[in-house]
Amino acid sequence: MVRDVEHGSGPAGVRTAAGSGVRRGPDALRAFRRDLDAVLDQLRASAARPAGLAALDLPRRSLSGTATPFAEADGLHGAYAGVHRQLVSAVEQLDARIEAVGIAVHGVDVGFENLELDLRERFWRIHADTTAHARPGEARP
Structure with missing residues (x-):
């Protein structure tokens, strides 16, 4: 078990922010990515x-x-057609954003510069598409 006085301690190899219950470290990121991949698989x-x-x-x-x-x-x-178009677009954007977060988490784990070229390109394509679809006044990634 990793002991970290400043941040507290958690399960083996995982540090937590003091009193927050937030898991940190490579194992926590890998678990988060697995969870994201599972959500994406369920959605798809x-x-x-x-x-x-x-x-x-x-x-x-x-x-x-x-x-x-x-x-x-x-x-x-x-x-109906207008709502249908908006719903399909929203689900496509959600799907892409979840995928981008998974790529980013993997990049944190292995180093973004160590990601395969196709993953880096996919991440930046999703970023550009998400930015283009953001409505005025909406928080942009």
């Missing part, structure tokens, strides 16, 4: 995955046929 296997949500599109014709004028159906379809 669920109906909430981007492709699953995208498949839940509601065609206009399903509300009143193709040639029947019905203003309320048009309005409902427009509202």
Whole structure:
């Protein structure tokens, strides 16, 4: 067990910030990354995955046929389509952000300069996409 007077002690090899219960150290980062990967795997296997949500599109014709004028159906379809697009986009961004945090945690563990080139490039692509999608006034990464 690592004893760290300034930060307290925790399980073998893991330091905690004094009184906070926050685990620190390489083992804590590896466990955090495993947890992130598990969340990402669950998201990607669920109906909430981007492709699953995208498949839940509601065609206009399903509300009143193709040639029947019905203003309320048009309005409902427009509202549904807008919310659907936003939801699919939000899930895609969440998926990418979780992936980026996992890459960053791995980079902390092995040194960002030691990451495979494709992981570094993926991290920066996610960063650029996330920044581009941030709304005005929203905290940017």
